[in-house]
Each structure stands twice: as C-alpha cells, then as structure tokens.
C-alpha cells in the first residue's frame with residue numbers, strides 16, 4: 001500500500017485544479033510549474049485546507065479523503081512549511097517546537113524531537129525568540145518543528161524563496177540531509193530548478209491546474225523533450241558516490257554506475273553519496289578520443305537521439321554512456337560537421353569546474 005494516490009478537483013473563481021496522480025510513498029517529490037499553475041492550491045487541498053475539494057487522497061494506505069471520509073486538516077498527519085516561517089513570536093524556539101510535539105500522541109515523541117533538533121542543527125538556538133534569529137535560522141526551526149511531530153507527509157512550499165542566495169546555500173545541506181536520512185515522504189514546491197534537481201527523487205509538473213509530467217527525476221530530466229522550458233538549466237542529474245580524493249589537486253573522483261567523473265573537492269568524504277547536476281551546455285562532443293585538452297572528463301558515448309532545441313541554430317543531443325544518459329546542447333553546424341546521427345559512437349567531454 002506504499003504510495004501517495006491523489007485524485008482531486010477543486011474550483012476557485014476562474015481557476016480549476018483537476019489532478020490524478022500516484023507518487024512514491026517515500027523520498028522527495030519536487031513540484032514544479034509556472035506561477036499560478038496550482039502548486040500551492042494542490043498542497044492546501046492535500047492538507048485539508050480547501051473544504052470544497054472533491055476526490056480522494058490516500059497516503060501510504062491511510063485514507064484522508066474519499067467519497068465517504070474527509071479528515072479535517074488537524075487530523076491529517078502533515079508537516080507544512082511555507083515561504084515565511086510562521087513561528088509564534090512570543091515563544092522561544094524550544095517552546096515553538098514543543099507546541100506541536102505536546103499534542104502528538106506518539107510514544108516516541110521525545111526521540112522524534114531530538115532527531116529534528118539534530119538534523120536541523122538548532123540545539124544552540126533553543127532559548128532564542130524568533131525575532132532574534134536570522135531568516136535562515138527561522139526557516140530551519142520551522143522545518144524542525146514540522147519534522148518533530150513525525151508527520152506522514154511533509155509539505156514544503158518554497159521554503160527557501162524568502163532567503164538570499166547565501167542563506168539558501170546554508171539551508172540546502174540540511175534539506176539534503178533530510179532527504180537522505182528521513183523516511184517521511186516530502187512534497188517540495190520550488191521555482192528553482194537547482195533546488196529541485198538537488199533534492200528530488202521524483203518530479204511532478206503542473207500547468208494550468210493539471211499534471212503535465214510525473215516521473216522519476218533522472219529519466220524526466222534526461223529526456224529530449226524537457227518538461228518545461230528550462231533554458232540554461234536544461235541538464236541531467238546523476239547520483240554518484242565519492243570514490244577518491246586527490247588532495248594534491250583538490251579534486252574528487254565521483255563514481256557512478258557507468259564510469260567516473262572528476263570534479264573539484266567540495267569536502268564530501270569518501271564513500272558519501274553526492275548528487276550532481278550536469279547541464280547540457282557544459283557537455284561537448286568530439287568524434288575522436290580527446291587528447292591534449294584541459295577537460296578532465298571524457299566518456300565514450302553513443303548518440304541516443306537528437307531533437308530541435310529552443311533556438312533554431314541549436315540541437316539537444318541525448319547521449320548514452322552505459323545505461324546513463326547525458327544531454328548536450330550544441331549548434332546544428334557542429335552536429336553537421338561531426339556527422340552526428342543516432343547510434344554513432346562519440347566522446348563527450350565535461351569540464352570539472354562546470355559540475356554543480
């Protein structure tokens with residue numbers, strides 16, 4: 001019975017949400033889509049906050065809503081974090097955390113609370129009031145508060161949107177940790193391709209209140225028909241493990257199922273998982289094995305498909321290395337000079353410094 005099964009209709013003046021989808025019952029699902037496509041409305045319906053929504057919501061076997069049942073919001077086991085941390089200003093951080101936990105009936109509530117404090121690293125902030133925290137710290141507390149009650153589903157609605165880029169970078173590792181360590185399924189709404197690519201296992205794309213794409217992130221992003229116009233951000237995600245570090249050069253070797261990629265050492269220990277994003281604009285193609293080049297990564301690949309790209313002078317080429325797909329954006333001119341066609345063997349090159 002694992003999985004999240006949703007079939008919802010909700011009408012509000014000129015906007016209608018009409019969605020039917022299944023999502024994995026664990027891991028992070030990124031929800032992406034243009035402004036006004038219904039992302040927040042969907043989360044509100046799942047949380048039971050839109051009383052006129054019709055249909056069904058079943059989360060890992062628990063029916064929250066169907067023709068007969070309709071749990072009110074407070075009976076749905078949900079953690080909900082918004083753009084702005086909505087902490088109680090007159091309570092300190094500890095009291096804010098306890099507010100939800102005290103209402104929890106779980107026998108393990110103390111250990112959930114402890115784990116949430118550790119995961120978000122907010123132990124040193126417990127005695128402070130929200131007014132004495134930075135925006136990033138407030139958001140870490142809000143996320144910890146929602147995790148502390150060990151919800152069946154965590155809804156994060158653009159949790160980093162109100163933060164500047166420095167604060168965003170500070171919080172992302174905590175979200176990555178939740179992704180790796182927590183078994184609570186997370187729905188993560190964001191406008192940032194980078195956040196979604198870094199954190200999600202699965203991708204749900206909305207447009208005009210409907211689902212236009214639903215699938216695992218790796219295969220969804222490596223297709224030749226990008227789900228939305230990603231512009232410069234068109235590229236693939238790859239799950240690797242740090243296999244070696246060359247301290248002399250401050251470089252790390254990232255191992256994936258079909259090869260290795262060298263990148264700058266970012267202090268991630270050997271043996272740790274490391275998700276990387278390889279953008280199509282950073283992948284070049286050559287007919288022969290590259291020699292005497294500054295580019296550290298050369299992989300033997302087969303052309304899997306070629307499609308028109310956003311500009312009439314460009315093509316998007318899908319390349320297969322073993323079972324792993326990469327995308328390369330190149331000019332039609334270059335493709336013609338190389339004689340690219342489906343099945344042709346080529347070398348792809350990826351600059352180490354371009355890997356995110």
Ligand SMILES: Nc1ncnc2c1ncn2[C@@H]1O[C@H](COP(=O)(O)OP(=O)(O)OP(=O)(O)O)[C@@H](O)[C@H]1O
Pocket residue numbers: 012013015033034035036037038039040041042
């Ligand atoms: N309180 C409201 N009253 C009336 N219409 C609303 C209300 N909230 C949202 N809408 C409308 O519902 C539609 C969906 O809005 P929603 O906030 O779900 O979109 P979104 O994808 O989350 O957008 P964004 O990315 O800008 O946050 C939009 O047309 C919006 O204008």
